[in-house]
Amino acid sequence: MHTFMERKEGLKIEDYVMGNSINSNSSFCDYTGNGFPLQSVFDSCSEEDNNKFSLGFMELLGVQDFTCPLFDVAQQVPVSTKMESPEQGFNLPATPNSSSVSSGSSEAVNGEPVKVEDDQEEEDDQQKNKTQLKVKKTNQKRQREPRFAFMTKSEVDHLEDGYRWRKYGQKAVKNSPFPRSYYRCTSTSCNVKKRLERCFTDPSIVVTTYEGQHTHPSPLMPRPNLVGSTINSGISAGAAAAFSVPMQRNTQSHYYYQQQQHQHPFANSLSSLNFGHNGPSIDSSFLHERRLCTSGQSLLKDHGLLQDIIPSHMLKEE
DNA sequence: CGCTTTTGACCAGCGC
DNA sequence: GCGCTGGTCAAAAGCG
Numbered sequence: 001m002h003t004f005m006e007r008k009e010g011l012k013i014e015d016y017v018m019g020n021s022i023n024s025n026s027s028f029c030d031y032t033g034n035g036f037p038l039q040s041v042f043d044s045c046s047e048e049d050n051n052k053f054s055l056g057f058m059e060l061l062g063v064q065d066f067t068c069p070l071f072d073v074a075q076q077v078p079v080s081t082k083m084e085s086p087e088q089g090f091n092l093p094a095t096p097n098s099s100s101v102s103s104g105s106s107e108a109v110n111g112e113p114v115k116v117e118d119d120q121e122e123e124d125d126q127q128k129n130k131t132q133l134k135v136k137k138t139n140q141k142r143q144r145e146p147r148f149a150f151m152t153k154s155e156v157d158h159l160e161d162g163y164r165w166r167k168y169g170q171k172a173v174k175n176s177p178f179p180r181s182y183y184r185c186t187s188t189s190c191n192v193k194k195r196l197e198r199c200f201t202d203p204s205i206v207v208t209t210y211e212g213q214h215t216h217p218s219p220l221m222p223r224p225n226l227v228g229s230t231i232n233s234g235i236s237a238g239a240a241a242a243f244s245v246p247m248q249r250n251t252q253s254h255y256y257y258q259q260q261q262h263q264h265p266f267a268n269s270l271s272s273l274n275f276g277h278n279g280p281s282i283d284s285s286f287l288h289e290r291r292l293c294t295s296g297q298s299l300l301k302d303h304g305l306l307q308d309i310i311p312s313h314m315l316k317e318e
Numbered sequence: 319c320g321c322t323t324t325t326g327a328c329c330a331g332c333g334c
Numbered sequence: 335g336c337g338c339t340g341g342t343c344a345a346a347a348g349c350g
Contacts, residue, residue, distance in 0.1 A: 332341090
């Protein structure tokens with residue numbers, strides 16, 4: 001069984017997901033390395049060619065009675081997310097205060113606003129800023145924060161996740177009638193971002209992508225003592241804090257993707273991200289959501305996570 | 319008045 | 335080099 005990284009080297013992700021190999025001798029689990037397709041939700045939802053895959057994957061996941069969602073695209077993000085290096089995100093914890101992410105912003109230039117005296121100087125300043133930005137960007141290639149994405153079946157676009165977000169952009173998405181919205185955490189010095197978009201193959205599904213790590217506790221959520229649950233679930237507290245899963249009002253269910261080959265995909269993927277070194281100990285919303293997902297199942301069951309994440313018929317195959 | 323949302327413009331990266 | 339696309343900025347408008 002190959003790992004994702006091993007396979008990634010030789011194939012474009014589209015080939016990998018859409019290509020002949022899916023019809024070859026490989027089983028679905030073998031094919032993905034851990035039982036899940038490696039193609040990102042975004043690709044599968046936004047790329048026309050991937051539509052087929054998307055539907056196929058929905059079926060495989062059992063969309064009719066989906067289990068718990070969550071989809072870790074953290075580092076081995078497929079082609080579409082353009083991670084510089086697969087190792088980066090795993091070995092480097094998210095660096096919320098890094099200026100590299102927003103290097104395109106004029107605020108990032110020298111860290112202070114540009115004063116304008118008159119038109120001439122304004123132009124000069126703009127020229128300076130542009131050249132400085134170029135130099136900065138060529139010297140320091142933009143680094144992406146690790147990403148964590150999941151699909152949520154919901155009627156509302158913006159799901160409450162315990163944090164406050166400010167919308168800073170909206171873009172039309174190619175091959176999708178639904179725009180993508182860009183949000184940033186409103187907390188100062190916290191540069192966590194998230195993107196929201198609807199899956200055009202199923203408008204009832206919202207794809208949420210978190211990027212970065214919160215440097216502060218959730219401003220809206222109380223933090224119940226659920227440490228035991230977290231430990232038993234194998235989820236690092238920091239990871240839970242870094243990527244709080246929305247608490248949705250209208251959600252019926254979630255999908256889960258993750259891209260590693262471990263037996264316990266969710267736990268391994270999150271812990272391997274190595275988040276939470278400076279984050280809050282636990283974010284309740286994440287655990288809260290897990291409760292919603294499990295709906296009656298005990299969180300402390302040994303295989304509870306796997307059950308949440310992997311369709312039962314796939315578990316039987318293992 | 320302060321904060322959030324909207325939206326057009328700009329920029330970088332990528333593929334051809 | 336050019337065009338396309340994703341991501342971000344920032345001014346204006348909206349809202350409580």
